[in-house]
Amino acid sequence: MIKNLLKFCLLLLSFQLAFAGTVKAQLTTLPRGGNKRASVSEGIGITNVTINYSRPGVKKREGHIWGELIPVGFTELGYGAKKPAPWRAGANENTTIEFTTDVKIEGRDLPAGRYGFFIAYDPNECVLIFSKNSTSWGNFFYDPAEDALRVNVKPVKTEKSVEYLKYEFADQTASGATVQLQWEKLMIPFKIDVDVIKTQIASFRKELRGDKALPALWQGWNQAAAFCAANKTNLEEGLMWADSATSFRFGGSTSFTPWQTKAAVLDSMGRKAEAAEIMKKALPYADQFEAYVYASGLMAAKQTKEAIAVFKMNYQKFPDNLFTNLGMACSYSAMGDYKKALEYAQKALPQAKGGNKLEVERNIRDLQNGKDIN
Incomplete structure (x- = not known):
């Protein structure tokens, strides 16, 4: 009887442990299937774009990824929402993409926010789907009613094979970039503009x-x-x-x-x-530097008379300082009096440090050679 009681206690304990594992958070472990977790982000203007995804590997399945492992179009998964679903554009959890401001995807408007990202693969033209649902597991709960935007893009075959799926930003400009999904010998690009x-x-x-x-x-x-x-x-x-x-x-x-x-x-x-x-x-x-910069801008704009007036005013207010001496050197140089300009440049030399000193030395050489320093 004691032996049977011991068996019962062990069975009860195993049940309790199993039950506890279903209701408590799991410990941190390696990603399922060895798929690497990844995140990539890029700034476009003041807009931040962030993609979170998992990276499946080819794992010696060359030639069997696109159209086989990743089926064409929408497929019935038989689980979750039980609706034809696109590919999760990665592995494991839902791939997500987040924009901190409104953007355009392939010329179509998409508001700021975090989206689930899906792809209905086709060798001729893929359908990219940005879903308002960014929290469900993979594509099992995909619902077309939650689509925020769909755009069509053409996949591009590549010569070099990429073992682990990755997203990269390419063709960056001040107002845009192209996101490239790369895996095996295929790339799926889409353009983001801000x-x-x-x-x-x-x-x-x-x-x-x-x-x-x-x-x-x-x-x-x-x-x-x-x-x-x-x-x-x-x-x-x-x-x-x-x-x-x-x-x-x-x-x-x-x-x-x-x-x-x-x-x-x-x-x-x-x-x-x-x-x-x-x-x-x-x-x-204005302090001596602010006035010097302003007058230099006037000189560059060929407003020589106005620039000289500001340089002289600055020198009267802050006599014998680095930038006021430089201003007077610029003034006399503009008037063609290189000898007088050289005097002020030489006065500025011991007042200058670092890059400013190198600039003054260059000005002195130019003036000694009869060249305008403006």
Whole structure:
């Protein structure tokens, strides 16, 4: 009887252990089937694109992947949703792709968000599916009613075989990239495009309603206004942002940079006379470096008379400093008086360090050889 009781206790214990394993979280183990977990991401403008997936291997199945292991079209799995399902575009868990802003996929709009990614393979044209369901296991619970977007792309045969499935970003530009799924001797590409201007402006609007718009933080307002000026876009709102940056409330009323930005916005709007008046107001707020950079920009724009006036004003305010000496050297060089320009460049040499010193040395050589340094 004791022997039978012992057997019963052991059986009960094994049952309890088995039951406990079904209701508690499993321990961390290697991925099922040896399929490697992976993640790849890329920034397009301010948009982050992230793909999470598992990487099945070819495992000596060359020539039997596409059309066999990965069937053509939609197949009945007999489990889960029990609807014809596409391939999970990877292995194990659902492959997901996430966009932090709205994007275009092959020219079609797709809102920001996290999507389950599926592919209905066909040797002539694949159907790429972005599903609103990104949390289900694999493709067993795929439901076409949850599709956010479908696009068609042509697969591309490759000469080199890829053992483990991978996603890569290629053909990157400032506003787009091509995602390439590569496995065995096939690549399935799709293009992602972002409206960089639109997404950046939308981001500015959102952030300037939060803690980055607090008083004494003119820099954020200035950054948004400067972007508008540089890209000649959203200028009316850009001017309002510049007004905030130069206001007393946000701490920029006596800073050169936000006033310069406001002038740039006005100039982009074609209001050049107002821009010029703003710069007259801004210059007294400039330090020696800011004034030097501004005057150098005028010189590069062939506004020589205006540049010389700023260089001289800067020297009167900050006499015998590195950038004011350089400014005077540029002024006399522009007037053809290389001897006088050389005097100021030589005064600047002991004040310069690092890259600035190398630049001054080059200027001195040019002036000694009778060359304009502007």
